[in-house]
Structures are given as structure tokens and as C-alpha cells.
Amino acid sequence: MMQAIRDSAKGWIGWVIVVIIIVPFALWGVHEYAQRQATVAVATVNGAEITERELQNAYLQQRQRLQAMLGEHFRPELIDEQQLRRETLEQMIERRVLMEALRDARFRTADAQIAAQIRGFDVFWENGAFSPERYRQFLASQRLTPEQFEEQLRGDVLLEQFYAGVAATAFSTPHEFQTFMRLQEQQRDIGYAVVPVERFRDQVQVTDDEVEAHYQANQRRYVTQERVRLAYLELSIDDVARGVEVSEEAVRAFYEERAEQFGGEERRAARHILLLSGDEPGQALEQAEGLRERILAGEDFAELAREYSQDPGSAQAGGDLGSFARGDMVPGFERAAFALDEGEVSEPVETEFGVHLIQVTAIERPRAPSYEELRDELRAELQRRRAEMRFRDVGERLANLTYEQPDTLDEAAEQLGLTVQETDWITRDGGDAGIAQDRRVVQAAFSDDVLAQGYNSEPIEVEPQRVVVVRVAEHEPAAALPLDDVRERIVEALRSQKAREEARALAQGMLERAQAGEDPAEVAAAEGLGWERAEGVTRHEAGVPAGVVRRAFTLPRPTEGEPSVAMTHADNGDPVVLGVYRVQDGDVADAEQRADVQDALASEHGNRLFRAVVESLKAQAEIRRHAQEDDR
Incomplete structure (x- = not known):
């Protein structure tokens, strides 16, 4: 998860950890059948189920991760959907096995570490600061609660630590290095x-009897391709957004709700006197009280800091800590510093470092942009949010209508204001333009439900926030060619x-x-x-x-x-x-980047060792994979 956010996946982590911070995707099919299917177990690990819904969510996230990694080079038609689905399930099984082993071994992750990881994700920041509101909103768009996200993140951190611990035990020997270099170089x-084969093409002869015999023995190779023309409905976020209107009053209210965020990040400059607690914290508190009274009586804070502060990094600078924002200091220190007015001296503050006296020397509050400066940006943001909500709603209606009336698209088109469109002929290899180039559309078109039964397909995401529902308008079976x-x-x-x-x-x-x-x-x-x-x-x-x-x-x-x-x-x-x-043979003495090669060999051994650990844990676990419809 967090590797994908930071784009720094390593080895097995890159395919074990499921990415969830990519692009919001609306899940359709809220009818009763889909709800029942969502709870069906596709696998069990030591009795714990992996449901169809969990697999589908993980599969979509894996697919979105591929799209994010490949960017403009992403081509949906090249993805083997069933293979990716099977690989995703295996990754989920391995994660379950590993997490259970880590729990049994009492591996733990500190809350502070998880909090630091979350604050490190740029996607949760706004106007230069971590935004709890944006954090909650973003997770909600992923259909996640903060608790669910943090639990998954906790698992990711544990898995990383476990992998690093196992891989760190691997090494390469000098003999192995020398052998490798001799062969590699x-x-x-x-x-x-x-x-050249072409040298003989004009020398060989082919008789009519040979042609006839080949034709009779290979008739399956000489047939027209089965093909279909599709009727389809398309729904995209762009279509929905064109019908979304945002009033001036709504934009202004949106501005007022977020006014505090627009001012940028408040910063404070402060100095402190640190007294180490040692074995007698009461003595440090008493000394701090005495110093505070002297400061309030008129003595200079900076001079007392030079004389009494036990912070070697700031004492000689009069206790000056420079400027800092929320989250830069430990919680107790931060609460006290941000509660003070400029020039005010705090009561003694206890932290894990000792006892502090804090004086705020400056408060920086950046000017908030005016409503007029942000109006267009806010209007676009509000329109986008409303369009996404409407897109999800209309998408669910599209799924329900095309499911409830499986033999026509006309009713859904009429109720949703969509137009039934048609493709050119499409074979099982796909088509040349439009949705016919999407492998998932082709797979749906030639599926038993759509081709043989004549039903509408389920909504197919051909791009983020763009879906189609297809049905067969015309079908031509394969036929022998003369x-x-x-x-x-x-x-x-x-x-x-x-x-x-x-x-x-x-x-x-x-x-x-x-x-x-x-x-x-x-x-x-x-x-x-x-x-x-x-x-x-x-x-x-x-x-x-x-x-x-x-x-x-x-x-x-x-x-x-x-x-x-x-x-x-x-x-x-x-x-x-x-x-x-x-x-x-390669000359070991002349081989460059010796350390890099040794590290690479050790890394390879580490990966093998970790895979051996994973396979051993899987062999000890009770794993059952249930047949999935797509695999039948």
C-alpha cells in the first residue's frame, strides 16, 4: 500500500501488498444476487474466509496499480483478466498466511509508527499541512474507514519488517562471487x-494433391472467425459532470467551510529551557518553577537558557528552536507551544526528554486567499465532487436496470437519458476501435451469459470512471472457408x-x-x-x-x-x-562495482530465503481454493 503511494515497491512487497490509494472506483451490482455472491468464499486459510467481495476489491486495486505505474502506456486489452484475478487471490492467501504467523509470533507495530506513516502520505495533505478532513474524505471515497485503512497499513509495515529481517540474514561467499564473475564476465x-530459408523458397514445389491433403487435414484452421456486433450503453464522469450545476451560494458556503485550511500552515518560533528529569523528576519540576518565576520577574529567558538548559543543541543559542509547525514536535511540547501567545512563558511541560519551559517568540499566520481568488478553483472542486457522487448513483441505477431487464438496453437508456450505441464487427481477438479494443469487453461479449443466453453484461470499467454495458446485437458463427x-x-x-x-x-x-x-x-x-x-x-x-x-x-x-x-x-x-x-573467463580483479554485485547476490539469496519461508508457512497452513466462475 504505502510503497505504491510512495512509488518505492521492493521485490515481493510490490505484489504482496495491495494498493488502495489510486483512483476511486464505483462498485455496481447492488441487486440481491450480487450481494449474495459478494459473501461467497473463494478461498479459506486456516478456516478464515476470503470472500468474493474482498477478492474483487483487491483485483480492482491491483489493476488500478498497474494503470498508475504504466500511465499512458497502460493498455487494458493486454491484461489477462482471469490470470490477474488468480494471481491476486494467491497474493491474498499469502498475506493471510504471513499475517497469521506474525500474530502468533507476537509481532507488533507501535501506534506512533502508523501515525507517522499516515502523515507521510502527500495525498492526505492540503495547503502544506496534513488535513484530517481530507484524510477521512479520501478514505470514504475508497469505501474505507480510518480504522480499516490503519489496520491494513499496520499489516503492511509488519510485512515489510518481517521481509527485511529475513532477507538481512542472507549473504554471498567470496567463492560464489568469484564464480559468478568468471561466468558473468x-x-x-x-x-x-x-x-537462409529464403534461399530454398523458389526451389521447392507444391502440388495440388499436397494442397488438398493439407486442407482436409487442417480444416479447423481455415474458417471464418466467429464475430459479433454489440449494442452498448456508455456512462462516463464527463457526461455526468456536464449536467451538474453549482450555485454561487454553494461555492461560497464551500469556501466558508474550508476557510481555516486556506490560510496555510500556522508556524511558531520558540525557545525553551530543558531540564533532564533523571531519577528525580520532582527536582526538575521544582527547578523549572523557580526559573519561570525569575523570568516573570523580569530576567532574560535567553540568558537563563544559556546558563541552565541541558539541551546541547539549543542552549548556547538562548534556547532558540527556530520555527516549527504542528507535528514537528512531540505532542506535549506542541500542545503547550500552540496554546501560548507571543512572548508568553509556559508552565513546566513534561515530555519524554525532560521538563521544558517554553516561550513563543513569534507566530506566523499566512494570509488566507480571498473568496474571489479561489472561486473558480472551488467551483471546479465542488462540481467534481458532486459529479462523482452522481456518477456512483447513476452507475448503480445502470447496473440494476440492465440486470432487471436483461434482454434489452432500451429501458435503461430511456430512464437514464443515455443513447444505445453499436460497434462494428468484433471477433474473439477484439476490434480495431473504441470499446472493441478493450479485452474485458471482448471477454464479456463472448461469455456464455451474453453470447449464448442473450443477457446484458455487467457494467465494465473501460477507463477510470467510464463504464459500458454491452449485449449482442448480431452474431455470426464460424464457418468453413472454401x-x-x-x-x-x-x-x-x-x-x-x-x-x-x-x-x-x-x-x-x-x-x-x-x-x-x-x-x-x-x-x-x-x-x-x-x-x-x-x-x-x-x-x-x-x-x-x-x-x-x-x-x-x-x-x-x-x-x-x-x-x-x-x-x-x-x-x-x-x-x-x-x-x-x-x-x-572473466577477470575478477578487473570487475567493476564489486560491492554492487555482492549486494545483488545477497539480495537474490534473501528473496529465495524469504520465498522458502513463505512456502513453508503455506505448506503448514490449511488452504482451500474454491472454483470461481471465471475459471470454469
């Missing part, structure tokens, strides 16, 4: 010849297949001759092919085909005078005969 001298329509495709496929077989046969023959002792360069030349040499090739070599590099580093060291030879394929599928002439 290893260089190889290689040679290779590419056998042979004449696909003859050219089959000829090309068979020609390519035969060319690949010829190229591979030639490469295999070249390999066998090289293995028999012939010079592979001379073998290649005899076949009219070039033999490319590359020296000092590394594992990340850019100038050699990647498949060749990978295969080269799997071959054994060459014997004296004879290269190790093998066959592989280039990235485009062309066969390649290659040989390794020399292997030079």
Missing part, C-alpha cells in the same frame, strides 16, 4: 554461418514449410561434417555461405544474433585445435551452424 570467440478462397495461403504455408526443412537439412549436414573434423568455415564456403567470426563475445553482445549468443554460451569449452560446434536458429528462424573457438 566470460568472453567467447565464435564463428557461425546462417542458412478451398479456392484459401488455396494461396496453403501454397505459401507449404512452400515455407518445405523451405525450412531444406534449410535445416543443409545445416544438419554441415554440422555433421564439422563434427567429423572438417573446418566449419570451409564447410560453409563449400555451400556458398559466409562464416562470420566474432571475438570477445559477451553474454549481452549486440552485434551477434541473440539466439546465437545464447547457444554459444551453453557449449562446452573447445578442445585443443577443434571448436565446439552446434546448430541453433537465428531470431527469424533461419538455421545457424556455430562454433566456439576460445573461452576466456
Whole structure:
């Protein structure tokens, strides 16, 4: 959670901890069926249930986290919804197992630590200060109470601490480091010849009988794609916002409600005299009372601070602490300082540091912007809030109406003032424009409920605060294509297949001759092919085909005078005969960033160790996963 807010996820934490501070998402389907489904257990961990509602919420949050991380590069159609749902459930199961183990081990997190974490989230700040009102409002938009959020945050902190504690025990040995560097920085001298498949395309022949036989044996490959045209209703926050009006009176009232926040953060400058309590706090209190009386009688606070204060950081400066805001000091000190007028001296104040006398030397209250300065901003904010509330309300009505009248969109369109729209033809691979590019829409369109039963879909979020409900307007099943329509495709496929077989046969023959002792360069030349040499090739070599590099580093060291030879394929599928002439291990003495490599090895061991702990705990737990509708 907090890693996503701070964008600093590490290792397993990045996928174990479920993000909740992203974009508000309205949950629809409030009808009775959905309510029953929400309480169905999708898994149990030691008897404790994980419900459908919990899984759905976590899934949406994971999806929103992906969207926030990828930004403009996020493409919904590339997400495998069922796979993401299954992964989310596994993460929830692991979290339950870990949290139970931590509770049994009596792991705890201090309230002060949780409070500090919350105050560290910029999303809860307003006008330069932490805003309790914004905190509550933001959580409410996520359908969370402060108690729920703080409990989840407490779990996140415990999990981080547990992971750090386990991972910190891992280390790498010098021998392991040296072995790693020898292999990682290893260089190889290689040679290779590419056998182009295209060389044989014009040499092979395809007969009509071969085409006919291929067509009969592979008829399933030569069919029209099943396709549908969809009718749909679309609801977006932008559509709703256009109908939201905000009066001048409402904007002014909004300003008055928040006037105190607009003034910025009040700050105070103060000095203090600190007396350490030691074993006799009463003595420090008595001394503080005496010093206060002397100050009230006219003695200079700063001079007494220089003489008596036991705070080494401020005593010589006359006790000056500079300027501070609420939350910068310990609670007792803060309460006293912000209750004083300028120049006033406090009663003795006890904190964990000792006994303080405090004098406020200045109070800074920034000027609040006028109503006129903030009017447009406040109007937009108020309009946005009202639009979000209306969007949720209309979204729930859309879900209910399209569920209650499952065989039409017309009634919902009429009651909500929406327009029934239609897509072009869509196959199971999706379409070229609009909602047809969204994988979730395609999955819904070809689902049993929508395609076979003819029902409306559930609301589908295609973007944050933009949903659609779809139904099938027209359906064309898959049908076999006549042979004449696909003859050219089959000829090309068979020609390519035969060319690949010829190229591979030639490469295999070249390999066998090289293995028999012939010079592979001379073998290649005899076949009219070039033999490319590359020296000092590394594992990340850019100038050699990647498949060749990978295969080269799997071959054994060459014997004296004879290269190790093998066959592989280039990235485009062309066969390649290659040989390794020399292997030079990495020089440990010359390896840069030695500490970084050792840290990386230790981190890898730490991750493995932690995964082993997790798997051990899961093996000891009683975990039951129940079949989910999406997986059937």
C-alpha cells in the first residue's frame, strides 16, 4: 500500500501488498444476487474466509496499480483478466498466511509508527499541512474507514519488517562471487554461418494433391472467425459532470467551510529551557518553577537558557528552536507551544526528554486567499465532487436496470437519458476501435451469459470512471472457408514449410561434417555461405544474433585445435551452424562495482530465503481454493 503511494515497491512487497490509494472506483451490482455472491468464499486459510467481495476489491486495486505505474502506456486489452484475478487471490492467501504467523509470533507495530506513516502520505495533505478532513474524505471515497485503512497499513509495515529481517540474514561467499564473475564476465570467440530459408523458397514445389491433403487435414484452421456486433450503453464522469450545476451560494458556503485550511500552515518560533528529569523528576519540576518565576520577574529567558538548559543543541543559542509547525514536535511540547501567545512563558511541560519551559517568540499566520481568488478553483472542486457522487448513483441505477431487464438496453437508456450505441464487427481477438479494443469487453461479449443466453453484461470499467454495458446485437458463427478462397495461403504455408526443412537439412549436414573434423568455415564456403567470426563475445553482445549468443554460451569449452560446434536458429528462424573457438573467463580483479554485485547476490539469496519461508508457512497452513466462475 504505502510503497505504491510512495512509488518505492521492493521485490515481493510490490505484489504482496495491495494498493488502495489510486483512483476511486464505483462498485455496481447492488441487486440481491450480487450481494449474495459478494459473501461467497473463494478461498479459506486456516478456516478464515476470503470472500468474493474482498477478492474483487483487491483485483480492482491491483489493476488500478498497474494503470498508475504504466500511465499512458497502460493498455487494458493486454491484461489477462482471469490470470490477474488468480494471481491476486494467491497474493491474498499469502498475506493471510504471513499475517497469521506474525500474530502468533507476537509481532507488533507501535501506534506512533502508523501515525507517522499516515502523515507521510502527500495525498492526505492540503495547503502544506496534513488535513484530517481530507484524510477521512479520501478514505470514504475508497469505501474505507480510518480504522480499516490503519489496520491494513499496520499489516503492511509488519510485512515489510518481517521481509527485511529475513532477507538481512542472507549473504554471498567470496567463492560464489568469484564464480559468478568468471561466468558473468566470460568472453567467447565464435564463428557461425546462417542458412537462409529464403534461399530454398523458389526451389521447392507444391502440388495440388499436397494442397488438398493439407486442407482436409487442417480444416479447423481455415474458417471464418466467429464475430459479433454489440449494442452498448456508455456512462462516463464527463457526461455526468456536464449536467451538474453549482450555485454561487454553494461555492461560497464551500469556501466558508474550508476557510481555516486556506490560510496555510500556522508556524511558531520558540525557545525553551530543558531540564533532564533523571531519577528525580520532582527536582526538575521544582527547578523549572523557580526559573519561570525569575523570568516573570523580569530576567532574560535567553540568558537563563544559556546558563541552565541541558539541551546541547539549543542552549548556547538562548534556547532558540527556530520555527516549527504542528507535528514537528512531540505532542506535549506542541500542545503547550500552540496554546501560548507571543512572548508568553509556559508552565513546566513534561515530555519524554525532560521538563521544558517554553516561550513563543513569534507566530506566523499566512494570509488566507480571498473568496474571489479561489472561486473558480472551488467551483471546479465542488462540481467534481458532486459529479462523482452522481456518477456512483447513476452507475448503480445502470447496473440494476440492465440486470432487471436483461434482454434489452432500451429501458435503461430511456430512464437514464443515455443513447444505445453499436460497434462494428468484433471477433474473439477484439476490434480495431473504441470499446472493441478493450479485452474485458471482448471477454464479456463472448461469455456464455451474453453470447449464448442473450443477457446484458455487467457494467465494465473501460477507463477510470467510464463504464459500458454491452449485449449482442448480431452474431455470426464460424464457418468453413472454401478451398479456392484459401488455396494461396496453403501454397505459401507449404512452400515455407518445405523451405525450412531444406534449410535445416543443409545445416544438419554441415554440422555433421564439422563434427567429423572438417573446418566449419570451409564447410560453409563449400555451400556458398559466409562464416562470420566474432571475438570477445559477451553474454549481452549486440552485434551477434541473440539466439546465437545464447547457444554459444551453453557449449562446452573447445578442445585443443577443434571448436565446439552446434546448430541453433537465428531470431527469424533461419538455421545457424556455430562454433566456439576460445573461452576466456572473466577477470575478477578487473570487475567493476564489486560491492554492487555482492549486494545483488545477497539480495537474490534473501528473496529465495524469504520465498522458502513463505512456502513453508503455506505448506503448514490449511488452504482451500474454491472454483470461481471465471475459471470454469
